[in-house]
């Protein structure tokens with residue numbers, strides 16, 4: 001755990017370099033994205049600032065960064081895909097922070113080609129290829145270059161994505177740059193069928209355990225969290241964040257202490273109903289889209305049992321995708337209207353619960369003693385609100 005915390009802090013720190021941010025800014029076609037954002041904000045629910053990030057995310061996946069199954073063969077202009085195993089990084093590769101190198105044979109010319117897994121975000125602006133690690137690292141840098149607060153989110157079950165602070169919405173929003181996925185935190189558990197354990201968000205402002213945003217099965221997830229005690233993890237994150245906050249202006253530190261506390265309270269709110277498997281737009285959450293179908297199948301990230309091999313093996317990727325879409329879509333639209341309103345009522349109740357919890361948390365943290373331990377305050381707020389609801393039920 002300590003090693004992962006240190007690595008996450010280092011990754012987030014690399015997004016703060018002025019030279020790196022300037023290099024990133026030079027790559028972003030702001031004028032085109034701004035025009036797209038203007039249209040998007042006029043036509044849809046997003047504010048302009050959010051719409052601009054939405055455009056940026058789409059551009060990054062569509063036009064800027066490329067998914068890498070193998071290594072690039074510069075001689076043939078093709079991707080070398082026959083795996084040959086790991087190689088030690090060269091001095092030059094190490095200079096750009098490649099901790100490891102994957103080797104592949106080019107089927108066209110027979111040459112051994114190298115895929116250095118660079119961790120230097122400036123180098124990634126040049127190579128523009130990689131897997132989720134490279135996507136998230138580079139996209140975080142671009143978000144920071146545009147002045148957004150950004151988190152590099154490390155999922156311990158082998159995935160990485162980003163979050164950014166939406167001023168429009170006053171909350172952190174999930175972004176997956178290699179999937180071009182906006183604000184669908186349950187994508188991994190429900191779409192990909194992941195068994196999550198820890199998801200930590202690293203930024204220039206600190207480290208937050210954001211796992212609960214990404215699961216509706218906290219009980220199960222908790223059972224898999226065996227790396228250290230929950231108290232030890234909370235203390236490590238608190239200490240790490242406090243050390244980072246001391247490097248900021250007191251007003252900035254205080255602002256983010258408050259926002260962290262509110263976020264913790266919101267994350268403690270009960271998850272939405274298990275029936276609510278669809279996204280906000282009513283579409284079912286898909287399996288993984290990035291990477292070859294064989295690779296995704298080996299990782300068991302193609303999605304639920306229904307979707308796996310739904311159309312036979314022949315049309316692999318497309319089959320997995322369309323099979324999922326049609327199956328779930330039909331299910332969602334076939335829902336009787338009564339059930340929908342029941343779902344709506346449940347959502348309203350959850351919203352009300354969240355508001356109660358946030359109010360109670362704010363009330364408790366007026367006390368300076370409580371401010372020192374936001375986790376304790378959040379837990380106490382949850383307890384108080386649950387008691388209040390129980391009491392009201394009895395009175396009723």
Ligand SMILES: [Zn+2]
Pocket residue numbers: 073074075076077078106107108109110111
């Ligand atoms: Zn070649």
